[in-house]
Amino acid sequence: MREFLIRRYRSDQQHLEERSVLLRIDDESTVMQAAASCEAVLGYESGELEGQPVQRILASRQDDPFATANRHLIEDGQRVLLTFRHKEGFFFTAELSLRQASRDSDQAASATITPRDISGMDPGLIKSAESLAEFGLWELDIASNEMFWTDGMYQQLALRTSTRITPEQALFYCQTGQARVRALFRRCVRTGQPFHLDLNILTARQTLKRMTLTGRPIKQGGRIQRLVGTLINQTAAMEQEQALERATQLLAATGEATPDLVAAVDTRLTLLHCNYPYASQFASVFGQTPTPGDNLLELLEDFPNERRLIERLWQRAFDRGGFVVEMPLAQQNRDLPVHEFHYQRITNSHGETLGAVQVGRNIDNQVQHAGSSEYHTRHDPVTGLMNRREFIARLLRTLEQKTHRESCDSLLYLDLDDFERFNDIAGSGTCDRYLRELAGNLGVRVRQRDALARLSGDTFALLIENCPEAKARDIAQSILELIRNFVFDWQGQKLSTTASGGLLIMEGDKPRDPEELLSQAADLCHTAKTSGRNRIHAANALTEALDDTVTTQRLEQIRQALAQGELVLEYQTLKPVASATWGDHIEILCRVPGGDDNAPVLHPDEFLPVAERFDLAKRLDRQVIRQTLQWLNGHRLLEPRLKYCGFNLSLASVLDDSFADFMEAELARSPFAPECFCVEIREAHATQYPDDVSVLCDALHRVGCRVALDGAGASVESYRLAARLPVDIIKLDRQMMDHLEDDPVQQVMVEALHRIAEAAGKDTVATFIENDDALRKARTLGIHFGQGFRLSRPQPLDALTPAAVDLTTGRIGG
Helix, strand or coil, X not given: CEEEEEEECCCCCCCCCCCEEEEEECCCCEEEEECCCHHHHHCCCHHHHCCCEHHHHECCHHHCCCCHHHHHHHHCCCCEEEEXXXXXXXXEEEEEEEEEECCCCCCCCCCEEEECCCCCCCHHHHHHHHHHHCEEEEEEEXXXXXXXXXXXXXXXXXXXXXXXXXXXXXHCCECCCHHHHHHHHHHHHHHCCCEEEEEEEECCCCCEEEEEEEEEEEEECCEEEEEEEEEEECHHHHHHHHHHHHHHHHHHHHHCCCCCEEEEEECCCEEEEECHHXXXXXXXXXXCCCCCCCEHHHHCCCCHHHHHHHHHHHHHHHHHCEEEEEXXXXXXXXXXXXXXXXXXXXXXXXXXXXXXXXXXXXXXXXXXXXXHHHHHHHECXXXXXXXXXXXXHHHHHHHHCCCCCCCCEEXXXXXXXXXXXXXXXXXXXXXHHHHHHHHHHHHHHCCCCCEEEEEECCEEEEEECCCCHHHHHHHHHHHHHHHHHCCEEECCEEECCCEEEEEEEECXXXXXXXXXXXXXXXXXXXXXXXXXXXXEEEEECCCCCCCHHHHHHHHHHHHHHHHHCCCEEEEEECEECCCCXXXXXXXXEXXXXXXXXXXXXXXXXXXXXXXXXXXXXXXHHHHHHHHHHHHHHCCHHHCCCEEXXXXXXXXXXXXXXXXXXXXXXXXXXXXXXXXXXXXXXXXXXXXXXXHHHHHHHHXXXXXXXXXXXXXXXXXXXXHHHHHHCCXXXXXXXXXXXXXXXXXXXXXXXXXXXXXXXXXXXXEEEECCCCCHHHHHHHHHCCCCEECCCCCCCCEEHHHHCCCCEEECCEEECC
């Protein structure tokens, strides 16, 4: 048994946040007890986590405190940074440390029992607390070998207060573990280690109760003088287990009498029962035959998409009570029959959730008419929109088209924010009516050629075909605005919510698997939710999807580099093009080191998708800035030479309200002038969130930093942003530089953007200058600075060190 302290970690501060929670976890990784502050840190009430595996709140296996690497650090008294998963689904970083640990021993203690004198306390308060919470307090005086009980101890054993009783007689009430109790008392007296033990108690009235006995030492003058502890009634948990066992027996009998797919799980998604039809179809799809006692998440470890969907459906049953969904057992197999799955929560007499049951009825042949059957299998029964199965088929047809397209395709993945509260307010029937009305409004807004589908629950997808990226972004934003403004009137109460979305730009070489594209779009949607919700996060489709092994390896490299503060920093020089300018102008480039296992160094296109998925992008940005400033502080001879030092900023940092404060705090400790440093913001981010970017620019200007608009020219918004956005530098996008030397239209566009920037008092930078022709054309157009392999290749940051010069007064530089 171990007690861990978890504190939320904010990388923009040198100290930890005050929000923390204490968890007691046994050696089998089960949460035995959670402090009341659990909800403020993890989003769960303490009762929701007790009895659950600790993996429920962890982002990955590498975050397990019992993993070998973490366990050694923790047992040595060190604190480790782990990524946790909040109840709402987002990830965050927290610091974990060990408070205390206990092991079994065969040492024990004995004593006599006397009623505890509580004259120094409010007797009514103590008695009320013990009665309401069903616990008692005990105390052992080592010197006198006497034990004192409060009234609560007597009440738990159904004894009259002040009944004369010895410890040996008290042990008779223990149905099991008498020897263990003696050993724990002796060990606590000898070693000072606290203890925690679950017992079955048969009271004086012959009532069986489940109790938890705890104890810890009290020292005075460095020696143990007393032992104190509690006896807590846990009978409700025992009754819950018995009720679950009875429900499982009933399910077993029912499941064998029906051809439907029947399965039941507890709150940890461990199978309590599954009948033969369910086990048979599960085995044919996933290659493993499930049996009671198996955990569904472990069985589906090799099927991450199916695992994520099934976990979400069961969790919805735990939270909402009951609902119906039509789908095949596995979304990846389009040949499986469609089932109508009924989910229903299992509760005990106190209303506590014990688990849930799933019953799936084959509805493929429910309608005999071919036309009706076809429509039924292709459309969602609640909204009338295309269902997931048909949407996957439509997306696959689009990917297989060989015809030339003038523009790219895009995939929009939408998830309604906080939609679960609608079910609590109005019930599942009203939720269905809300979704039906919303779907009707969305169907009017989308283009006729595009495909709109309801994937499951409160998630939708839109395939935007043959549409420029800028237009696709406008469509996505308009849909978000429609959802935000849509109000459903239910019994005089207005129901409305917002949505978060992931817009996947499918241009050029892209994956051919529809499920992989949906997974990438879902990850972008998750990033939008963790960035504040009610927004769209857009990115290009990754050519090659990372499997779980590669993702885990890269995630470990990133975490190790952040923990050790050892990112690999390089720089690339910006050189004046139109006129001579003295001083160093550099942009800082980041790489993630390979680590102890000789893994290769990761470049941004390899580590950024993983960092954004696990909420590490902000920490990377800040570590790059912090590490660069530390290096510069050690090379102060560069201070008169350094004129520009640029840092690329992720979207997570752009939307972080505290980033400007972080920059101000870091620059206050640097001898370099703040105006030497420039933060580079992508044009795509400025187009998505112009208000947020404007606020950030103003805040950074107050600190004294400069701001650059990176990637300008990628869209028609570039000219407006170059003129109106409060930035200091305009860096041209790569596509603006391609064939600049021989494309007169491209030259006109670059010249127009340069003239707008000059009129607004801003410098321009031509990026990706790869040859002499491009350099000459950039100089002809009057561009102020150039960047690219023709001018300078990336070099290690240490190469910027001033050359050593020997003087009569000593050596400087080097």
